[in-house]
Structures are given as structure tokens and as C-alpha cells.
Amino acid sequence: MASKYKRPTGTLDILPEDRAYWRFLEETIHDLMSIYGYLQIDVPVFEHTELYVRGVGEGTDIVDKEMYSFKDKGDDDLTLRPEFTAGIARAYVEHGMYKWPQPVKLYAIGPVFRYERPQAGRYRQHTQVSVEAFGEEDPALDFEILSLAHHLFDRLGFKRLYFQLNSTGCPVCRPRYIEALKAYYMEHYDEIDEDCKRRLKRNPLRVLDCKADQCQPVIAGAPKIIDYLCDDCRTHFDTLRGYLDAAGFKYVINHRLVRGLDYYTKTVFEVWAEGIGAQAAVCGGGRYDGLVEEIGGPPTPGVGFGAGWERIILAMKAQGIEPPPLPAPQVFVAHLGKEAKPKAVLLTATLRRAGIRALVAFGERSLKSQMREANRRGVRYTLILGEGELERQVVAVRDMQQGEQFDVPLDRIVEWLREHLQEQE
């Protein structure tokens, strides 16, 4: 039976068989955030388009071609959030959080939307946890953010991840660097490919992460941004590195690491995973000291990261990491005969009230068919209620693992199950 409707391009159904991964991520994140003192915030799934145009920046791919924008019936220009940071920064300003004790440390979880061609680890709707800390420029806060990301992946069970670190400078020193980079590239103009020629005009920093073979020698000889950092940025970067080194935190300085969004300053970092295809970044972030002011708030530094759940789960699978299993049904109630059926239905209700994860057979089917179902559902015990059991006021309990069966008095069954199920925890 071919289904008439299909999910839209780039969207995903998360089936029950995958849910354990999602639950694991969710619980791990909430637990960790409370340890680091981050508070959960929820912001709308859509915002005024202008917020993203200002916050993320015109000229970025996100704004130029990836936004799900629409006009609503009141003629407002709205956009499904393509990322969290701008919306959270907006909430920070709107609710006067700059009057709260600083830094204000927040995190949000939910779907984000970008109109892109899907591929491995890239979807039009994907799920992120976004972590943001506003109002503090101390590199110790950058360290905290990096540590948090590191800790998260540790907790999830990752062994093979690569932390990439760089500084992207600030409005004082970055223009100087870009000029130097452009000048260098103009000297090698005939050695680079068409894409890079275009990048040079639109977004020069991007030439650094070009993947074309012919550009690699040019990239290798390109000026490095850390040689151009102003004193402030340099001190910030060195102090952060000092913390990371002292903490024994493994990372590599990647001179080619640049971010696609305008608002990043100073610290930028990504976390890469093996085995999930070309989209290896499971986490990306950095400092964005200009963002809050850009969207109309007081000058406020900020630092944070976003991590994509679909990619993290792909990486977990690729590396053989299994989440703790979700609670499975423990008991199946089977019944035989017109009189036993209602008793079975009510018995099941009683078991559930007692906190036992119980299923009941629907319809009137052969015991064989009900047993088959019980087996498929993977329960430990099947309770069988028939005429004979009713007469004797017992229930036949079948241990599906041992293949043993015995009678338990009806008025003792809850207690019996509690005891025996607890033993197995």
C-alpha cells in the first residue's frame, strides 16, 4: 500500500526504535546544564525576519538562501528560526536580562529550519541544543563553554572526537587580516579555483576552508589570523588556551576554521566526529560580542555553541555507542472466554495503577495468538486468565524467559509481580 503523503524533503520521522538515543541526549543535556548553572529558555519557533537579517547577517548563506520565510495573515514578515542564538539574544534584550546578575547563562532545545539540499547529516529541519552565556568577556567563560561541550560528549560516551579551535578576531583586527589575506590571494589569483575567486569577493575568510585540491598549496601558505590579532584578542586567545592546556583538554588549533555567521568574534570552535560523512561538525560555536548590540540591545559580550542532535546520533551509531534502553513492557495479560475478558481488562488497569508496565490482549483471539504477541512484545511475564483460573481465584503466571508456569492468587498478584520485577532491575 503506497502511502499517498510523504514527509517533506529534508525532514525526519523519529521512530520509536530510535527514541532511546533522543531521550538519552535530552536527559544528559538537562543534567549537565544544571551542573554548569545554565537555565532552560524556550523561544518561538518563528521570529520577525528582520531579527535574523540583522543578527545572522546579510551576505551569509543562511540569510541569502536558506531561510523559511513567509508572510502571515497580518502581513508580518516571519521566518522559521534557522538557528537559536539570535532569538535568545532577542529575548535577553526584550526581557531586560542585562539587569540580571551577569553572565546570564541559558540553553534551549528544539528544531531549527534551513532550506538546503539534504545529505548525510544535513536536514531541513534538525534539532539543536543551543547554549548561550551573555554579559561576560572573561575568557574563563569561553573555557566554561568549551568544557561544557567537552563534558557533554564525554557523558554521551564519545571517544573519538576532535576539538578544533581558532580565533576569528574582532572589528579592530579582522579587517586588517582580511586585507592581508586578500592581498596574498591576489598574488596567487591564477592558482585558485572559480569558487575561491568568488569567495574572495563575497566572504574572503571562506577561502580558507576550500576543499579543492588545487587550492590547498595556496591555503597552506596563506597568512594566519592569529598573527594579526590585536592585543586584546591575542591576550584573550592565549588566556583561553592556558585554561584549556592546564585542564588537559585536547584540541588542535585550526587556522582554517572560520564561521559562517557574521556575529562571531574572538573564539571560534567546532567539534568533529568520524564516520558520518562530509558533515562532520557535531558542534560549533564561539564568541559573539557584537550580536546583542547589533539587534538593538546594550553592548553585551556573549559566547556559546550549538550542537546538532541528528549528527550526534549518527556519530553515536557510527562509533557503536548505545543509549540506555527505554522502559519496556513487563507484563502481558491474556484471557480466554467471555467472563475472563473484562476481568483481564480490569486486572491490567490495576497493574498499571500499581506502576507495572502492563499490556492487555485486545479482541477475542486464540491463546496461541495472544502468547505469540506476548512473546513479540518482549514481556517477562504473561498472566493468563481463563475460566479455570477464575473459579480458583488465581491467575496463571508464565515466565516467558524460563518457560515455567504457576498459579498466583488473584489478590496477591500485584505484590508478587512487584517483588519479582524488582529483582530483575
Added chain:
RNA sequence: GUGACCGUAGCUCAAUGGUGGAGCACCUGGUUGUGGCCCAGGAGGUUGGGGGUUCAAAUCCCCUCGGUCACCCCA
């Protein structure tokens, strides 16, 4: 937006221009009321859709839709 590859049963895949199958999964029976293993049977397809070539198309051609991967870029 660009490129490559791929669309056959719920899933994984056969059928190389000549009657669309298998394995797994599902349902029923083999046992008056007993799962798994085994055996027997059953159900399930407009071969993604449309057009063309041909006596004949899952198969060849064109268009279209969808998927996958990669580029651009990003979680």
C-alpha cells in the same frame, strides 16, 4: 542552486525485452487453554508517476516526482 548514482511487497533484494519472485516481518493452522524452534497455508505490488519505442517494457528512450551522496554552506 550544481553534479553523480538510485527508485520492484512493510524491510533487504532477485527477475539482463517474453506469465513480477525470494528471504525476513505479518496473519492462520499443525496443540479443547500456551510464545520462541520446526512444518503447512495465507495475505500483501497500478515495478514512484506520466509519455514514447516495440508484437511485447520492471527492463530501452524522454519528462517529472522522490531518495541517496557530494559541492556551495553548515548542526
